[in-house]
Amino acid sequence: MGEEHTAAEPDGRGTYRMTTTKGRRKRRRMNLPLALLACIVTSYQPTTAFNTLSDGSLRRLAEASSLSYLEMDRMPSSxxxxxxxxxxxxxxxxxxxxxxxxxxxxxxSxxxxxxxRGSANIKxxxxxxxxxxxxxxxxxxTNMPPTARVHKGFQDASLGLWKVLSQPLLDEVRRLDSPSxxxxxxxxxxxxxxxxxxHYTASTDDRPTVVTFGGPRLCNADxxxxxxxxxLQGCDVLHLVHSKDPILSNNQKLWDQMGFENVGVELECDPFQPTVFSKETLVKRNPFSIAWNMLDHCNYLGVFVGPRVV
Known part of the structure; x- marks a missing residue:
């Protein structure tokens, strides 16, 4: 038998699957520093900011996303x-x-x-x-292509949020010495x-990192x-997903039909522990399985990320 070589191939929607030269897909557990993972999955050189993101660092971002559902005076009890x-x-x-x-x-650091914060109320x-x-x-x-299209609700929400976020964020950035x-x-x-x-990169020359958990697609290909x-040229953009998430699993066909596309690299993660897998995990999942438990939309890397009932 000849030697097999593994490579990452884009699927046209901003996601990647691992293949071999013989056409067989194989699952590979990735519990590695994310900079190395980025090289394996996307074949590009990670930025300095990306080098700081290990699987454990990703869990911390999931925890920060979870805390954002709480008011600040409730955070110490979490x-x-x-x-x-x-x-x-x-x-x-x-x-x-x-x-x-x-x-x-x-x-x-x-x-x-x-x-x-994600969805926490009727609005x-x-x-x-x-x-x-x-x-x-x-x-x-500026220079936005005339054919660029975006989810109406997300565009309105991000603009409203940026209006109240920009000043305190920029003040904090100026207070520190060139923070990531x-x-x-x-x-x-x-x-x-x-x-x-x-919005941030339109206001500054900084190159931020973006990491989302269970985030939906939000725009067209243009x-x-x-x-x-x-x-976001020069920025690292990661979309962490898992196949048990019903919001993502049950909306893929709809997003495809409506022309929605991912912006960054989509990676499969474990909902219950801080582990990232190579992209073919999604390809190999049981096609007859149904993601139905809404709580699974709130489980990422062993962190509950969602609104609290009390």
């Missing part, structure tokens, strides 16, 4: 407040769209984490349902995190290409 080791600096909510975000700081859920693709005219970017900036969020928060990052090649 076990994630201790394990994520991030200090909450400020929290903002847009009165009109009721989208929110928390700015965290890690002075030991000179990092600012902007965690955008947030109604935002998700405004899924018409409309002209991307409200993203603070990471935008993160779960579900709706993943969508607003990515779009807020595009806007995805513009964000990758211009608005």
């Amino acid at each position: 076990p994630y407040r201790v394990t994520c080791e991030l200090e909450a600096m400020t929290q903002v909510v847009d009165d009109q769209t009721e989208s929110g975000a928390t700015v965290f700081r890690d002075e030991s 000179n990092t600012i984490v902007v965690a955008c 947030n859920f109604s935002t998700n349902l405004k899924f018409d693709l409309v002209p991307a005219t409200r993203l603070s970017q 900036v990471i935008f993160t969020g779960h579900s709706l928060g993943g969508a607003t995190a990515l779009l807020c990052a595009t 806007l995805a290409r513009f964000i990758r090649n211009e608005a």
Whole structure:
């Protein structure tokens, strides 16, 4: 038998699957520093910011995303407040769209984490349902292609959030000495995190990292290409997903039909432990299985990321 070589191939929607030269797919567990994982999956050189993201660091971002669902005075009672080791600096909510975000700081690594909150109220859920693709005219970017289209609800929510987030975030960035900036969020928060990052790069020369958990697709191919090649050019953008997530699994065909595309690299993770897998895990899942448990949408890397009942 000849030697087999493994390579990553894009599937046309911003995701990748691992193949061999003999055409066989094989599952490979990835519990590696994420910079190495990036080279394996995407064949590009990671940035300096990307080198700081291990599987454990990704879990901390999931914990920050979880904490963003809480008001700041409730965060100390959460076990994630201790394990994520991030200090909450400020929290903002847009009165009109009721989208929110928390700015965290890690002075030991000179990092600012902007965690955008996912759906936590009726208005947030109604935002998700405004899924018409409309002209991307409200993203603070110049040279936007006229054919760029974005999810109406996410565009409105991100603009409203950015109006109340930009000043405290930029003040915190100026206070520190050239900090790394990471935008993160779960579900709706993943969508607003990515779009807020595009607002941020229109205001500064910084190149932030974007990591989303269970985030939906939010734009057409033309806007995805513009964000990758211009608005977030030089930025690392990761979409962490898992096959048990019913929101993602049950909407893939709809998103395909409507022309929605991913912006960054989509990676399969474990819902219950801090482990990232190579992309073919999604390809090899049982085609007859049905993701039905809504709580699984809130489980990422062993962290519950979602609204609290009490």
